[in-house]
Amino acid sequence: MPFLRIQEMSHDFGGLRAVHNYNLEIGLGQIRGLIGPNGAGKTTIFNLITGIYMPTEGEILLDGKKINGLQPHQIASMGVSRTFQNLLLWRHMTVVEHVKMAHYSKISYGLFGAFFGTSKRQREEAEIEEKAYTLLEMMGIRHLSDQVVLNLPYGAQRRVEMARALATEPKILLLDEPTAGMNPEELVQIMDIIRRAHGELGLAILLIEHRMKVVMELCEIIQTLDFGQVIAEGTPKEIQNDPKVIDAYLGKERPI
Numbered sequence: 363m364p365f366l367r368i369q370e371m372s373h374d375f376g377g378l379r380a381v382h383n384y385n386l387e388i389g390l391g392q393i394r395g396l397i398g399p400n401g402a403g404k405t406t407i408f409n410l411i412t413g414i415y416m417p418t419e420g421e422i423l424l425d426g427k428k429i430n431g432l433q434p435h436q437i438a439s440m441g442v443s444r445t446f447q448n449l450l451l452w453r454h455m456t457v458v459e460h461v462k463m464a465h466y467s468k469i470s471y472g473l474f475g476a477f478f479g480t481s482k483r484q485r486e487e488a489e490i491e492e493k494a495y496t497l498l499e500m501m502g503i504r505h506l507s508d509q510v511v512l513n514l515p516y517g518a519q520r521r522v523e524m525a526r527a528l529a530t531e532p533k534i535l536l537l538d539e540p541t542a543g544m545n546p547e548e549l550v551q552i553m554d555i556i557r558r559a560h561g562e563l564g565l566a567i568l569l570i571e572h573r574m575k576v577v578m579e580l581c582e583i584i585q586t587l588d589f590g591q592v593i594a595e596g597t598p599k600e601i602q603n604d605p606k607v608i609d610a611y612l613g614k615e616r617p618i
């Protein structure tokens with residue numbers, strides 16, 4: 363059974379049908395790509411999966427359980443994590459604080475422990491710290507742990523966001539244009555990180571991306587969306603040669 367299954371999902375903003383009869387199946391350990399012109403509905407699909415919006419029609423199943431209508435934090439606790447098209451970081455918080463904050467969403471010591479510093483609390487704090495540093499190591503930004511995010515280059519900020527997304531120990535990771543605005547060197551690094559998140563953590567990954575090099579190299583199957591509808595689905599090679607995709611997207615000028 364696929365870990366995430368979406369069946370005939372549609373979403374309306376007032377009179378605009380932003381997503382139309384969308385279907386997806388993605389199993390643990392699979393990387394899928396989602397491409398298409400600006401305004402096609404890609405980010406809306408992420409917002410629907412993560413519970414920011416509730417689908418007008420259709421079903422979203424996670425591990426076989428229907429999640430339509432659940433709150434974002436409930437869906438997150440079921441193993442769904444994401445990054446955002448526009449970076450959402452706390453400018454004055456340090457790198458390690460970002461990752462620890464995300465871990466706190468999972469901790470179990472109660473109010474009593476928080477006030478009185480029980481040994482359980484101390485143990486959990488130590489564990490959170492260790493996990494945070496392990497993740498930062500994996501992202502190649504451990505040496506920046508105590509820097510405030512504001513001072514970091516853009517590529518490093520993106521990696522902080524990725525570390526934060528992984529800190530909740532998700533089973534599926536939704537990446538919304540993770541390479542937007544990156545220089546070629548940062549691009550290679552982030553691709554390596556996505557590969558490692560996939561390979562070492564065995565996650566399912568759904569990737570929205572404009573750079574064809576990235577999608578083509580990372581994804582097994584790619585969907586192309588246009589005006590809220592999937593117009594093509596297939597391997598990178600099939601997608602690259604599909605006249606509908608070329609017409610709606612690949613043949614057009616886009617931001618790099």
Ligand SMILES: Nc1ncnc2c1ncn2[C@@H]1O[C@H](COP(=O)(O)OP(=O)(O)O)[C@@H](O)[C@H]1O
Pocket residue numbers: 375378380398399400401402403404405406407
């Ligand atoms: N909160 C919203 N309210 C109204 N319309 C929206 C909202 N969010 C997105 N849209 C519209 O839905 C369509 C799809 O947007 P979006 O999912 O952001 O596209 P993409 O991520 O593919 O560029 C666009 O026409 C956009 O203007």
Ligand SMILES: [Mg+2]
Pocket residue numbers: 404405406447
């Ligand atoms: Mg978008």
